[in-house]
Amino acid sequence: MNPSEKLPLLEVNNLSIAFNSRSGPLQVTRDLSFKISAGERVGLVGESGCGKTVTGLALMRLLDPSSVTITGDVLLQGRNLSSLSDKNMRSVRGREMAMIFQEPMSALDPVFTVGSQISEAFSTHFPDRALEAKERALDLLHLVGIPLPLQRYNEYPHQLSGGMLQRVMIAMGLICEPKILIADEPTTALDVTVQAQITSLLCDLSERTQTALLFITHDLGVVAETCTRMLVMYAGEVVEDAPIDDVLIDPQHPYTSGLLQSLPKFAKRHEPLVSIRGKVPALNAMPSGCRFQPRCDHFTPACDTEQTLKPIGLTMRQVRCCESDRLSLQGVSLP
Amino acid sequence: MSRNDTLAHALMEVRDLQVFFSLGGQRGSVKAVNGVSFDVFRGETLGVIGESGSGKTTLGRALVSLVQPTEGRIFQDAVDPAKLSPKQFRNHRRNYQIIFQDPNAALNPRMRIIDSLMEPLQVQGQKERFDMEQIALDALTRVGLSHEHAHRFPHQFSGGQKQRIVIARALVLRPKVLVCDEVVAALDVSIRGEILNLFKQLQREFDLTYVFITHDLSVVSHISDRIAVMYLGCLMELGPAETVSVNPLHPYTQALLSANPEPLPTHLRSKTRIMLKGEIPSPVNPPSGCSFRTRCPLAERQCEQFRPQWREIRPSHWIACHRADTNGGFIGESVLPSTSLQNESVG
Numbered sequence: 001m002n003p004s005e006k007l008p009l010l011e012v013n014n015l016s017i018a019f020n021s022r023s024g025p026l027q028v029t030r031d032l033s034f035k036i037s038a039g040e041r042v043g044l045v046g047e048s049g050c051g052k053t054v055t056g057l058a059l060m061r062l063l064d065p066s067s068v069t070i071t072g073d074v075l076l077q078g079r080n081l082s083s084l085s086d087k088n089m090r091s092v093r094g095r096e097m098a099m100i101f102q103e104p105m106s107a108l109d110p111v112f113t114v115g116s117q118i119s120e121a122f123s124t125h126f127p128d129r130a131l132e133a134k135e136r137a138l139d140l141l142h143l144v145g146i147p148l149p150l151q152r153y154n155e156y157p158h159q160l161s162g163g164m165l166q167r168v169m170i171a172m173g174l175i176c177e178p179k180i181l182i183a184d185e186p187t188t189a190l191d192v193t194v195q196a197q198i199t200s201l202l203c204d205l206s207e208r209t210q211t212a213l214l215f216i217t218h219d220l221g222v223v224a225e226t227c228t229r230m231l232v233m234y235a236g237e238v239v240e241d242a243p244i245d246d247v248l249i250d251p252q253h254p255y256t257s258g259l260l261q262s263l264p265k266f267a268k269r270h271e272p273l274v275s276i277r278g279k280v281p282a283l284n285a286m287p288s289g290c291r292f293q294p295r296c297d298h299f300t301p302a303c304d305t306e307q308t309l310k311p312i313g314l315t316m317r318q319v320r321c322c323e324s325d326r327l328s329l330q331g332v333s334l335p
Numbered sequence: 336m337s338r339n340d341t342l343a344h345a346l347m348e349v350r351d352l353q354v355f356f357s358l359g360g361q362r363g364s365v366k367a368v369n370g371v372s373f374d375v376f377r378g379e380t381l382g383v384i385g386e387s388g389s390g391k392t393t394l395g396r397a398l399v400s401l402v403q404p405t406e407g408r409i410f411q412d413a414v415d416p417a418k419l420s421p422k423q424f425r426n427h428r429r430n431y432q433i434i435f436q437d438p439n440a441a442l443n444p445r446m447r448i449i450d451s452l453m454e455p456l457q458v459q460g461q462k463e464r465f466d467m468e469q470i471a472l473d474a475l476t477r478v479g480l481s482h483e484h485a486h487r488f489p490h491q492f493s494g495g496q497k498q499r500i501v502i503a504r505a506l507v508l509r510p511k512v513l514v515c516d517e518v519v520a521a522l523d524v525s526i527r528g529e530i531l532n533l534f535k536q537l538q539r540e541f542d543l544t545y546v547f548i549t550h551d552l553s554v555v556s557h558i559s560d561r562i563a564v565m566y567l568g569c570l571m572e573l574g575p576a577e578t579v580s581v582n583p584l585h586p587y588t589q590a591l592l593s594a595n596p597e598p599l600p601t602h603l604r605s606k607t608r609i610m611l612k613g614e615i616p617s618p619v620n621p622p623s624g625c626s627f628r629t630r631c632p633l634a635e636r637q638c639e640q641f642r643p644q645w646r647e648i649r650p651s652h653w654i655a656c657h658r659a660d661t662n663g664g665f666i667g668e669s670v671l672p673s674t675s676l677q678n679e680s681v682g
Contacts, residue, residue: 047523048493163614191386193611196594221596245600262528264557273528
């Protein structure tokens with residue numbers, strides 16, 4: 001993309017996160033770089049422990065600085081979030097960038113009504129417009145598809161179902177009209193029929209309001225139906241970054257291909273499911289060179305060198321694999 | 336229910352099972368399981384799918400005698416566990432194990448993993464610590480963890496790893512029937528295949544029977560021989576896995592299949608999607624007649640008035656729907672292989 005054409009909404013440059021432990025720093029993510037434009041819906045996909053959630057938390061600066069070392073920059077419309085004071089960051093959080101968490105049941109405070117929790121987000125950021133808060137909260141409850149908003153406003157979290165609570169979380173995230181919404185596994189705790197409602201709601205909202213969406217999930221199906229672009233993470237690194245259909249049809253990284261092959265959807269019945277051999281390396285025992293190398297079927301001596309995320313030709317795609325142009329990897333195919 | 340003639344009885348027989356939880360006083364009761372009948376055959380995998388609140392977890396708990404039926408019977412290998420003495424019952428129930436849904440709640444936070452894994456063996460009277468450790472460590476390896484994990488505590492693991500430990504703990508007893516309640520929901524895609532393969536492999540080796548409770552259609556249709564679809568305490572459909580997962584007859588099953596997100600590129604995804612409105616109603620006050628009628632796109636008056644009969648619409652294919660065979664209706668006609676069969680089944 002021509003840089004003068006459009007400044008990305010969110011730009012992450014070489015973000016590395018390490019937890020401080022007694023035995024030294026534990027690198028959770030390394031060299032994370034990506035950009036998100038307004039209205040874009042990006043899926044951040046990876047297995048548990050690959051650093052997806054930590055990335056989301058780091059973008060929001062929700063990690064405790066005393067136990068975590070973060071290097072690299074997070075730029076929101078050109079403004080470097082890592083250099084903001086705590087006070088200034090608080091005014092960004094919730095207002096310009098909001099986050100929805102995985103389990104709505106534990107993310108909401110059980111002793112306050114859902115209505116007060118939604119309006120609190122607004123009245124904190126706009127103290128002089130606190131009177132509007134309730135009205136806006138009711139509008140949003142309506143927008144996210146909660147029937148009888150006026151009644152629900154005064155109810156407590158335990159009186160609502162999981163799907164309803166997740167809608168409450170979305171309403172809370174959206175009340176200040178943030179530019180970017182980070183949704184960390186927002187539908188994982190929900191039923192498929194409700195998940196379908198929530199994902200189509202998020203798509204509609206992002207199209208209507210041009211809110212960018214960073215959708216953190218392990219579910220490739222949800223990403224395929226919700227997002228326009230996909231970032232595949234493995235062991236703390238982005239290994240592939242490409243438009244969604246390209247990844248599915250023609251994955252460039254062996255890990256992505258392996259993930260797609262392991263979906264039961266594409267397996268023949270009564271035949272063993274494909275899985276990627278081995279397991280994700282421990283944080284303190286990362287292999288040198290390519291981190292996927294010990295599990296990769298296409299390993300060559302060149303894989304021993306450090307891999308960087310590099311663009312593929314002139315496309316919008318990037319991959320972290322030195323062999324990718326020599327490989328022809330399998331994408332999704334129906335059995 | 337149709338039986339294989341060579342078997343004297345199914346391994347488990349469930350008859351008109353109801354499990355209600357009283358809310359106390361005049362507030363009525365939660366009708367978690369509201370009249371279901373089915374068999375579980377020896378060596379098969381019966382998949383049970385449904386949304387949360389459909390009663391599938393309660394059904395699973397009833398199958399392993401963790402909750403008592405309010406009405407109806409469950410026979411485990413022709414034995415009614417309600418009629419056993421406490422001592423007989425303890426010996427009997429080791430064959431009917433369950434793996435729970437929430438791994439965080441299923442592991443004691445103050446016990447090391449190895450101790451959690453050995454506990455079922457101790458309960459069953461095993462004494463040799465070395466043997467128990469070997470069994471426990473073996474189980475741990477088989478679910479994708481390593482020996483170094485054995486002496487850690489649950490909080491040192493991710494949710495996914497904890498679920499693997501819980502699976503390992505159920506496997507150490509080598510039961511006859513394993514009720515698996517959302518066991519792979521917390522696992523990663525790349526390891527999920529391994530675990531499902533492991534379940535399959537153990538099933539062959541030890542002649543295990545599984546009741547696989549899940550909301551994940553792609554998992555259930557891969558692993559199951561038959562699939563039962565539950566909604567609000569009732570069975571909607573039960574049939575061979577291929578039929579139910581590809582050409583379901585019940586409008587609820589169809590909606591469920593269509594809501595399942597598909598990891599397919601845009602041009603391969605089906606455009607039409609049956610989007611169900613709202614959520615599952617309260618099991619305290621289920622709708623009259625058919626429990627699905629409030630969300631069913633095809634509901635008509637009779638669905639409100641009468642509860643649909645649980646009937647065998649085709650051999651081994653059971654369904655509870657008034658409209659499943661209305662002639663010239665939308666359901667089923669195109670999937671039935673021939674008109675003669677259709678006439679037969681409509682009767």
